[in-house]
Amino acid sequence: MGAITLEKVTKSFGDVSVIPGVDLEIAEGEFVVFVGPSGCGKSTLLRLIAGLEDVTSGTIKIDGVDATGTSPAKRGLAMVFQSYALYPHMSVYKNIAFPLKMAGVDEATIKQKVESAAATLNLTNYLDRRPGQLSGGQRQRVAIGRAIVREPAAFLFDEPLSNLDAALRVNMRLEISELHNSLATTMIYVTHDQVEAMTMADKIVVLHDGYIEQVGSPLELYRNPANVFVAGFIGSPKMNLLEGAAAAKYDAHTIGIRPEHIELSTEGGEWSGVVGVAEHLGSDTFLHVNVDNIGLVTARVNGEFGVRHGDRVWVTPPADRLYRFGADGLAL
Amino acid sequence: MATKQTQVTAKIMMSPAVLMLLAWMIVPLGMTLYFSFLRYNLLMPGMEEFTGFGNYEFFLTDPAFLEALGNTLLLVGGVLLATVIGGTFLAILIDQPIWGRGIVRLLVIAPFFVMPTVSALVWKNMLMHPVNGLFAWITRGLGAEPVDWLADLPLFSITVIVAWGWLPFATLIILTALQSLDSEQKEAAEMDGAGPISIFWFITLPHLSRALTVVTLIETIFLLSVFAEIYVTTGGGPGTASTNLPFLIYIQALLQYDAGTASAGGVVAIILANIVAIFLIRMIGKNLET
Ligand SMILES: Nc1ncnc2c1ncn2[C@@H]1O[C@H](COP(=O)(O)OP(=O)(O)OP(=O)(O)O)[C@@H](O)[C@H]1O
Numbered sequence: 001m002g003a004i005t006l007e008k009v010t011k012s013f014g015d016v017s018v019i020p021g022v023d024l025e026i027a028e029g030e031f032v033v034f035v036g037p038s039g040c041g042k043s044t045l046l047r048l049i050a051g052l053e054d055v056t057s058g059t060i061k062i063d064g065v066d067a068t069g070t071s072p073a074k075r076g077l078a079m080v081f082q083s084y085a086l087y088p089h090m091s092v093y094k095n096i097a098f099p100l101k102m103a104g105v106d107e108a109t110i111k112q113k114v115e116s117a118a119a120t121l122n123l124t125n126y127l128d129r130r131p132g133q134l135s136g137g138q139r140q141r142v143a144i145g146r147a148i149v150r151e152p153a154a155f156l157f158d159e160p161l162s163n164l165d166a167a168l169r170v171n172m173r174l175e176i177s178e179l180h181n182s183l184a185t186t187m188i189y190v191t192h193d194q195v196e197a198m199t200m201a202d203k204i205v206v207l208h209d210g211y212i213e214q215v216g217s218p219l220e221l222y223r224n225p226a227n228v229f230v231a232g233f234i235g236s237p238k239m240n241l242l243e244g245a246a247a248a249k250y251d252a253h254t255i256g257i258r259p260e261h262i263e264l265s266t267e268g269g270e271w272s273g274v275v276g277v278a279e280h281l282g283s284d285t286f287l288h289v290n291v292d293n294i295g296l297v298t299a300r301v302n303g304e305f306g307v308r309h310g311d312r313v314w315v316t317p318p319a320d321r322l323y324r325f326g327a328d329g330l331a332l
Numbered sequence: 333m334a335t336k337q338t339q340v341t342a343k344i345m346m347s348p349a350v351l352m353l354l355a356w357m358i359v360p361l362g363m364t365l366y367f368s369f370l371r372y373n374l375l376m377p378g379m380e381e382f383t384g385f386g387n388y389e390f391f392l393t394d395p396a397f398l399e400a401l402g403n404t405l406l407l408v409g410g411v412l413l414a415t416v417i418g419g420t421f422l423a424i425l426i427d428q429p430i431w432g433r434g435i436v437r438l439l440v441i442a443p444f445f446v447m448p449t450v451s452a453l454v455w456k457n458m459l460m461h462p463v464n465g466l467f468a469w470i471t472r473g474l475g476a477e478p479v480d481w482l483a484d485l486p487l488f489s490i491t492v493i494v495a496w497g498w499l500p501f502a503t504l505i506i507l508t509a510l511q512s513l514d515s516e517q518k519e520a521a522e523m524d525g526a527g528p529i530s531i532f533w534f535i536t537l538p539h540l541s542r543a544l545t546v547v548t549l550i551e552t553i554f555l556l557s558v559f560a561e562i563y564v565t566t567g568g569g570p571g572t573a574s575t576n577l578p579f580l581i582y583i584q585a586l587l588q589y590d591a592g593t594a595s596a597g598g599v600v601a602i603i604l605a606n607i608v609a610i611f612l613i614r615m616i617g618k619n620l621e622t
């Protein structure tokens with residue numbers, strides 16, 4: 001249960017084509033993350049899968065069955081919304097029980113299922129409260145609880161953690177990953193946070209202006225970005241993309257160097273530059289080096305590396321981990 | 333209003349308005365109470381004398397009183413029912429993205445701007461009239477005997493006329509409440525397997541509860557004192573079939589010149605209004621709490 005296939009799916013709002021055509025295979029039990037910049041159509045794609053929007057053309061198959069015209073309820077998918085979309089006038093218990101009640105499940109079974117979901121999500125003490133009396137993280141868990149009890153073929157998450165503070169986000173990230181491990185249900189997760197994407201995904205789908213730029217495992221995307229966009233989007237801090245003479249020397253239109261691969265030295269190297277801003281994170285330092293004739297290059301160095309604003313340093317691009325892209329943006 | 337300082341300031345700032353309102357209310361109320369204990373007929377000036385509860389006894393034992401009481405409650409209840417249900421229905425309708433929505437909304441709101449006397453006259457002479465009325469024309473067109481609405485179904489007709497005037501108010505308030513419903517909640521319910529009726533019942537209606545409470549409370553206050561519609565259509569008749577409490581008091585005071593009994597009736601009406609208010613607040617007031 002839970003294999004989803006998109007075939008030539010397109011979506012337009014009026015004259016505006018938001019998804020110009022997407023083909024995608026999601027295997028059963030996979031944790032797939034859609035990432036991309038704001039407005040690239042992640043939510044739209046998710047809502048198409050959920051059935052909350054009609055496709056303009058194309059086919060959506062769930063477990064091999066054409067579900068393009070099926071109503072959201074009948075697709076057997078559960079969605080967790082960014083705003084949680086809890087029912088404010090119902091208690092936590094009733095919120096979680098709602099899908100079961102709609103399915104006509106008997107009271108005893110509902111009670112048992114809700115209580116077991118609440119136990120999994122540490123909500124047992126809050127079952128009588130209204131959503132308004134819960135913290136953000138607790139609301140998030142209620143929304144997940146409401147999704148779990150339905151035992152859906154797949155979970156759809158639309159930026160579920162974006163309303164939480166950083167510490168809670170790390171926690172919930174782990175909890176969702178654990179949930180995926182224990183349920184082994186397909187999950188589709190939308191985010192624009194690449195840390196979430198890299199840490200949680202089995203498979204990342206990078207979207208840009210409604211097009212799929214690349215699909216692959218997190219490390220695949222990190223190691224072998226198919227084009228300049230993916231190279232710049234995956235990895236933090238962002239990959240240095242250099243054009244012009246520097247690139248021509250490597251017989252490419254653009255070359256990419258990850259900040260963590262740069263060799264930095266205070267004595268000598270290939271390029272020389274002046275340190276601009278230095279961001280000290282403790283373990284690491286991000287140095288923004290103004291390289292002569294080339295421009296700004298970000299380098300990630302050990303936190304002990306002792307340079308300061310205005311110092312002259314030498315930058316050497318790593319010969320073996322250099323990414324080369326043609327004029328069309330594709331990797332060479 | 334968080335600090336003591338602001339609370340005190342607020343009280344001082346509000347006091348002139350409160351005092352003004354109090355004076356405005358206390359003086360007529362006190363005079364009404366005073367008159368209600370007097371034998372006071374406008375045809376016999378200068379012969380007022382204290383009668384104790386005589387006026388009350390006269391008013392309450394009048395067979396018209398019980399009927400007027402019943403009519404008042406029926407009128408309030410009927411109009412509330414019609415406007416709340418009709419208003420919810422209309423609000424949902426004009427919340428849909430239909431063609432010409434702006435015009436439709438304007439038309440729906442229009443009756444609120446028509447004076448009660450005017451609307452009642454239009455209803456009486458152009459719609460419900462057994463000879464000239466539109467309804468009679470339609471029934472005759474269908475080959476049936478026309479109904480003389482105001483003579484045969486006086487209270488029902490007045491309920492319809494008043495409900496027509498109050499429908500826009502209910503619609504407007506419910507519409508604004510409807511528009512504040514988070515669409516993601518509806519989508520979540522849809523994914524949870526709720527059909528349109530379940531979504532209405534479990535999501536939309538609870539969301540509207542506060543607006544419906546406001547509509548009910550405000551309308552009740554005004555509907556307890558409906559007068560113009562009765563005055564220009566049935567004149568309380570036939571007999572007392574469409575007489576409500578305010579109209580009965582009017583009859584006592586200005587047709588029978590009995591200011592004492594009319595005042596007693598006024599006091600009874602105040603007590604009744606308070607009973608209704610307490611009842612309503614008990615029943616639905618909790619919806620107003622956050
Ligand atoms: N109902 C709609 N009508 C018209 N255009 C829409 C509608 N919904 C979305 N769009 C457009 O479709 C594009 C993609 O929107 P979408 O919500 O899928 O972006 P997103 O990738 O989820 O962005 P974010 O990360 O900001 O949530 C946007 O340009 C948006 O303006």
Ligand SMILES: [Mg+2]
Nearest residue numbers: 042043044159
């Ligand atoms: Mg989005």
